[in-house]
Amino acid sequence: MIKFYHFHKIHLKKFTSTNWKRSISSLIQSKNFVGGNWITSGTGETFDVTNPATGNIIGSVPDMTVTEAEKAIREAKTAFASARWSKLTGKERSSLLKKWHTLIEENRNEIADIMTQESGKPISESHGEITYGNSFTEWFAEEARRIYGEVIPPPGPNRELFVLKQPIGVAALITPWNFPLAMITRKAAAALAAGCTVIIKPSEDTPLTALALAKLSEEAGFPNGTINILTTTKAANFGKLFCSSPDVDTISFTGSTEVGKILYRDSSANVKRISLELGGNAPFIVFNSADVEKAVEGSIVSKFRNCGQTCVSANRFFVQDGIYDSFMKALIERVGKLKIGPGLNTDTQIGPLINKNQFDKVKSFVDDASSKSAKILHGGRARKDIGNLFYEPTIVTNINQNMKLYTDEVFGPVISVIKFKTEEEAVIKANDTRRGLAGYFYSQDLSQIFRVAKALQVGMVGINEGLISTAEAPFGGVKESGIGREGSHHGIDEYVEVKYICLGNLKY
Ligand code: ADP
Secondary structure (H helix, E strand, C coil): CCHHHHHHHHHHHHCCHHHCCCCHHHHCCCCEEECCEEECCCCCCEEEEECCCCCCEEEEEECCCHHHHHHHHHHHHHHHHCCCCCCCCHHHHHHHHHHHHHHHHHCHHHHHHHHHHHHCCCHHHHHHHHHHHHHHHHHHHHHHHHCCCEEECCCCCCCEEEEEEEECCEEEEECCCCCCCHHHHHHHHHHHHHCCEEEEECCCCCHHHHHHHHHHHHHHCCCCCCEEECCCCCHHHHHHHHHHCCCCCEEEEECCHHHHHHHHHHHHHHCCEEEEECCCCEEEEECCCCCHHHHHHHHHHHHHHHHHCCCCCEEEEEEECCCHHHHHHHHHHHHHCCCECCCCCCCCCECCCCCHHHHHHHHHHHHHHHHCCCEEEECCCECCCCCCCCECCEEEECCCCCCHHHHCCCCCCEEEEEEECCHHHHHHHHCCCCEECEEEEECCCHHHHHHHHHHCCCCEEEECCCCCCCCCCCECCEECCEECCECCCHHHHCCEEEEEEEECCCCC
16 A cells, blocks of 8 residues: 555544544535625525546535625624734634534544535545644644744844734635645635634635535634635635735635636735745656656656645646666556545545546647547546546556647646656756746655756755645745745744734933
């Protein structure tokens, strides 16, 4: 078993069905959470949530309009400004975050089930995501008590200089479907720890996990209006409102580069703070000195987690000529063992793609490459026998700059391989993209390790590791992959203002 599946299995064992706190349905909500109340849309409209593995409808949620979004902004503003949230001590905020953390942990089986049903990811990965995502509620519960300012030595007499970090205000958080829980907790826990109140707009593909989190936040006892969650199919209207409203103080977005650019542009009108976690195009370089077995395992975790639908997924594999044959042989063998199927089957490692758009995109990228000079070494077919959105784990070689598999992020279970000769060539090609989120390489040459780690134009580097994200370390990209960092103590910075205070005319 590869590392992350093994890791997740520990949790599956620990949280068997006898440990379930309640029946499946009690965490599935059909209303939204605003100002401490569960509400429906003023228009009465709803939209269905479907299971991508089966096409079955698993719930329906309100299709909110800007009317409810405006209400949520008012509630969040009131909760921030009154003594209800921003004026609590760090210790008090920490204690509520800890309660939320405990409740998420206690209900992990139920949340995992909802997450697998709405996102399609294997149940072992849903448990892994809960472990990962909930580590941010724990981490930021701890950080809430350590949002330190500074005392600056003054340059002249009779003055004292200070720096305070104050919560920025109302934070609008827009999240994607690929990590329905973790993309919320990574933002919300940081914002709440800093003293901000939040409005969360989850992806329309995965609103049920978000609403389950809202339910548990209500049980944890956050003051009304501190956490608000709205579901909608009118994302663009919400984006415009968040960007233009003077009562939204910051926006944090994770999603496509295209939408990120729209939000960046629209929020410039009133110079709004914004943090963006956008698409990547991660290189995965295997140098001649690499340990083949470890490089293959790293490829699998980096590429096939969530069926390749993660922004830090390895997108282009560069393999040096001296190790090419042995690496490719081991890789093909390993990929051939991956088990594809519905996520609720406990042995599934590759689930369906999230929706038809994603499926069509993956298929069209592979078809585009094979219609040019690329060679499919493994897979390359849809698996309609399992369901409409299943696509085989695939390995394609002879990739070049004229193919979408090289230039764009495939966001699917496809390994695209490019052979190279020199380190310089690999680094130039790896950096030959406007994106710069994560980059990975395998090498046992220490000087090469430092040279390449410094040369890669990315926000995060994995060396001899394919899975690197953790609450303790800063997550984020350079170039068009984003602005700002999540996780680590840097994650708090997105939600605070730095205020300088000069106290003068002291009589010393
Ligand atoms: P993907 O293509 O991976 O689904 P998106 O960027 O479309 O990524 O979606 C990420 C999140 O952004 C989702 O919550 C989605 O509803 C939201 N979204 C999509 N378009 C807009 C927009 N114009 N303004 C604000 N949010 C948007």
